[in-house]
Amino acid sequence: MSSFSTNILILGKIGAGKASLVNYLYSQEIAVSRSLRPAAAKGLHYHKPFAYKDINIVIWDTWGLEADKAQEWWTDLRDSLVQQSGNPDIRDWIHTVIYCFDAKRSRLDEYEKEHILKPLADMGYRIIFALTKWGLCSPDEKEAARQVIFREFPGFSRISVESVSQKLRNGTVTEQQGRDSIFREICLNLRENLTYHLRKQIRADMAAAVAQAEDASRTYFNENTGIFKAYSEELHESIQNVVRQNYREKIGAVYERLRSNLTLIDMMCVEVIRGYTGIDVSETLKNFYLLVESMNDIKVSLWDNDFDDYFVSSAMNTLFFGIYRFVQSNTYQKNLDNQLSEISAKLTQDLESIADTLDHAENKVAEDLSRLLAAGNAV
CATH class of the missing domain: 1.20.120 (Four Helix Bundle (Hemerythrin (Met), subunit A))
Known part of the structure; x- marks a missing residue:
């Protein structure tokens, strides 16, 4: 077992599939804080380490991101990240940032871009964009989702993810996908961020x-x-x-x-x-x-x-x-x-x-x- 813990920050709007992604990646039920009220859930939320294969994983998340709370949300996150990266031990830093983007929406809201993602990138964090709910998207929605991330954040990784296998109304069954690609990016992302x-x-x-x-x-x-x-x-x-x-x-x-x-x-x-x-x-x-x-x-x-x-x-x-x-x-x-x-x-x-x-x-x-x-x- 590794002597290190990998600290992964999961971000995204409410309903973007953060909890489903964590469960899919690690087969762990992590109670991400989508159900917590902002006033009672500010700052980075630490979840107890768990073992995955031969390494330890620590998931961090924040209170749910909503349009009318975007500036407050970012200020709170920024202050927490500054404090975290100021820790003298790099093992306590945030090593990887994953942003869950609902691919079916096929667009980024202005407040997401200007008040969250661009400031986060300006702080030096290499963001992994997990394009969630991929199996529910039409071909046009998939292409639009890819293009919006490429246009706004060129050079950042875009991973198509389906966290849940489910049967659709037309009888087709969505297949889980994206785990290996996300893991590959986590490996590269950790070193770049550190x-x-x-x-x-x-x-x-x-x-x-x-x-x-x-x-x-x-x-x-x-x-x-x-x-x-x-x-x-x-x-x-x-x-x-x-x-x-x-x-x-x-x-x-x-x-x-x-x-x-x-x-x-x-x-x-x-x-x-x-x-x-x-x-x-x-x-x-x-x-x-x-x-x-x-x-x-x-x-x-x-x-x-x-x-x-x-x-x-x-x-x-x-x-x-x-x-x-x-x-x-x-x-x-x-x-x-x-x-x-x-x-x-x-x-x-x-x-x-x-x-x-x-x-x-x-x-x-x-x-x-x-x-x-x-x-x-x-x-």
């Missing part, structure tokens, strides 16, 4: 880290300098060492979180795909894993060894002609501030460079996984 939100978190972490390093460096400077202080080479070296240590400690922690979370995403990806499909993708992820391991604090170590390239400039050096030269504190402070700003900017730039490398590698991983899963489904 890596996107990890990048956002790491950028925010870096901004906080450089700010903290700057503040700590200024504090040391202020505590150890004054108008009657001789700015000796010893003091200059002491300030450099403290600044170096402040940055290395804060920035090193950011890169460590990045590496550990990327490794965790790989582990989750392997277990989730194995659990849903039986396919082992560990070999496919090997090169990406090696890339993550090779980071091994490269940027921080390189910067630490060549610290003077960041810190010392001709402007700073002009302050030190002799061991006992007295210099106004605000002059030194100004130059120190300039150097700290340059260091922070360079470190932020280094992170973006690493992010570009990881993005390129991640695109290759996504292509390989998609091809592998498609081939597995075909078999």
Whole structure:
């Protein structure tokens, strides 16, 4: 049994077939909150984990989506998602978002598009559109349902789903369909959502880290300098060492979180795909894993060894002609501030460079996984 739980958020209008979809996918009766009154059911609703094959599933949903409550519904959902994605443990994030769209309606309401789906996509969530009640649709309704999602949300997956097998008035029987395709998209969706939100978190972490390093460096400077202080080479070296240590400690922690979370995403990806499909993708992820391991604090170590390239400039050096030269504190402070700003900017730039490398590698991983899963489904 997997040590991870896969968190799946099921959304959709009242009557779109959320409960039927969950029951069809996992053979589990989940009491999604369509029957709860909005006033008593705000926020994300957590359902007790259950086992499916070799993985654990956690279903999340919300109170029923209605036109006259759309803005309130979205505000409530957005706040919950922001809080969820702010959790330091990515295992607690929402990993997959499925939006149930009643295909027989063949259209998206304006409030669905503008107040729910577009803002959700803008937050970085890759939405799986489950086109429900497929077996009840005419050929024209099916084509219209496909086209409306393609037109409004190109690039997002559209899965034709019939959750319930039932006999129609004309005597035909609808067949359940869509489970394997949804499972395939869940496997891909989990990785895309996690890596996107990890990048956002790491950028925010870096901004906080450089700010903290700057503040700590200024504090040391202020505590150890004054108008009657001789700015000796010893003091200059002491300030450099403290600044170096402040940055290395804060920035090193950011890169460590990045590496550990990327490794965790790989582990989750392997277990989730194995659990849903039986396919082992560990070999496919090997090169990406090696890339993550090779980071091994490269940027921080390189910067630490060549610290003077960041810190010392001709402007700073002009302050030190002799061991006992007295210099106004605000002059030194100004130059120190300039150097700290340059260091922070360079470190932020280094992170973006690493992010570009990881993005390129991640695109290759996504292509390989998609091809592998498609081939597995075909078999």
